Amino acid sequence: MGKLNGKVAVITGGNSGIGFATAQLFLKEGARVIITGRRDDAVREAVRNLGEGASGFVSDAGNMADVNQLDREVAKLAPKVDILFVNAGVGLFAPFEGTSEELFNANMDINFRGAYFTVQKLLPVIPEGGSIILNTTILVHSGLANTSAYSASKGALLSLNKTLAIELADRKIRVNSVSPGPIATPIYSKMGMDEAALNAFAADVQAKIPLQRFGQSEDVAQAALFLASEESGFLTGSEIPVDGGKAITF
Template sequence: MTKRLIDKVAVITGGTTGIGLAVAQRFAAEGASVFITGRRQAELDTAVASIGHGAVGVRADMSLLADIDRLFDAVQQKHAQIDVLMANAGGGTFAPLGAITEEDYERTFGTNVKGTIFTVQKALPLLKDGASIILTGSSTTIKGTAAFSIYSATKAAVRNLARSWMLDLKDRGIRVNVISPGPIETPGLLGLAADAEQERELRAGLSAAVPLGRLGRPEEVANMALFLASDESSFVNGAELFVDGGEVQF
């Protein structure tokens, strides 16, 4: 490791599994003091142990403003400023038009949009001038996906938040960028399948839509997050960077 984040403080929401966990592990290995969130204590404890390097876990549901406050209170007890904030907590479920429920809408928009908005807004007093904000988008920001319209709409909203927030924060030199993964082999993605046969079909269908012919790995998204968190991306702002194997590039 090159220790590109030495002496930096990084907060990653939704860091107990999949992409968030891979990012937290990489940031910690690169020298950052890492804070993660998760909704379930057992999974949070396991993730913190796997990250090591003094990582701190805060149990929080990022759709709840009181939980977001608790996260930043925990950070402030140890550090005066945050250098990197990755608003990664999110999720969604399949529901075709005609079967979408109010609960589906409230849950998905609550975490993916409301949670992202207030995570970033409540972090502002702690964010260092020149900090890097990374939002987790999706390849669904620019393409339609059957039975996944609510999730896709939330990620399109996240993408536009970055465009607007980079203007709001320009006087502080804070960069805001989006990482939009394609199909990444995570428990969240594979958990969309109801059984082993559906998982096989899901893997095959998603892989067939990717020019590289496979699902991505969480570590490959973490590599992009490290670039955006580091000074190597000092002139990258308001961008949407795809880690999708070429899925939406043709």
């Protein structure tokens, strides 16, 4: 008996990294899983690799026309959404003074506005007992150079977590966050850094993690499973850092 038998889960940004690993785990635990992503070929390939119980469609979280279609697209695949993992995101870094409006907007539009209206669009089909999980970052609790727009977008998401948890409590819908520390996923290769800079960045980050390794997507997926399942039935408005102890260091 899986922990998510009979449940339907929507995972945004499910074709890669944390979203894909979570889709795999949720399927293993008996859920039906619907993933979204912004690239048709990547979404198709992920659905194929996920196998039975998985479906998906293209939806760009940075494009409000797509976000506004989410309820209609999901309705073609399932009548309800028990678990919504708002995971799609980008990490676009730049020094504060070099942050263009374009880079600022991309972080905000995808990581916050898209996430915000994804929840709003799908809320009508989330029943009592539903679980909404937001993917933030431990960076909302500390300062890391070059992440002003990214961290602020995720800080806004963490704030939403708390407000939504209050607003939805009487509907028995729980809202929680996972806050990953450094997790080895393709997100780093999408930041526009060359290989040498990326390796130096990774070595520097790893040296500061008490458990002395990058996390794996599966580490975050396990936390998402806990928040999705009844085992976390008394948690709402909570945040689980998955960071190898990074957040408690100085």
